Amino acid sequence: MVQQEVLDRTFAALADGTRRQILIRLGQGPATIGELAEPFGMSLTGMKKHVHILENAGLVTTEKVGRSRQCRLGAERLEDVMSWITFYQRLWARRLDGLDAYFTLKNAPDTDTDKDAER
């Protein structure tokens, strides 16, 4: 089972457009902190923080090469996210598809709503 903390960090890392663009950029090949920062007009320190968050989430790996830091994609972690979503989405799909059936069967629990509540 996927650890909760890993999901937390990975989802959080993806919840920022700048970081998603960094991932897309790295999808075209490794880059240094400076190369990543330049198109955003961002300070090196700011970019370093983003890369650190991505690295912490396992989405990126880095390596010091000379005085530069090479960043490249380590996107295996996305599969954890995918498997989580896929798993529950399949469960929910059944529930959502059977929504009408659910509301017609709602006599068992003590919840009581009008029959045309879903819209």
Place this chain on the structure above:
Amino acid sequence: MVQQEVLDRTFAALADGTRRQILIRLGQGPATIGELAEPFGMSLTGMKKHVHILENAGLVTTEKVGRSRQCRLGAERLEDVMSWITFYQRLWARRLDGLDAYFTLKNAPDTDTDKDAER
């Protein structure tokens, strides 16, 4: 096309274990704020905030019924997230599979630049 803000909100909403559990709980059927709060030992106000974030991300829909608020799953938004991940994962998979080749071809002109990457 998936909007940046929508992805931001959806990923951010998923980046919290409590909210993921709320989604799982709602996958078994609608629940009120109180019913959702109880298993976490959380205040109603706290749960309301979580539900609001999920609702803002389009992952949950709510409806006032009497003095309660019925919350139910609106998980269609997960498909946007899935499609984003799937799209780039496919690109990245090629890149990662050919990682060795990439390093030996480092000096080659840029091979492929996908045009409809989010920018």
Place this chain on the structure above:
DNA sequence: CTCTTGCTGAACCATGTGGTTCACTTTAGG
């Protein structure tokens, strides 16, 4: 050795998050 380049760390700031408590409104029930 010296100077520049690329990165790093610390400190700072504004804003958002995850939670609380308290006061209030609306609704249900006797």
Place this chain on the structure above:
DNA sequence: CCTAAAGTGAACCACATGGTTCAGCAAGAG
């Protein structure tokens, strides 16, 4: 009508985020 329950909103708190600037430090270039 009166009271209790469910939710809501405002205010607060500790802490994380996303960014900055400034002062270093290591590695190349001359």
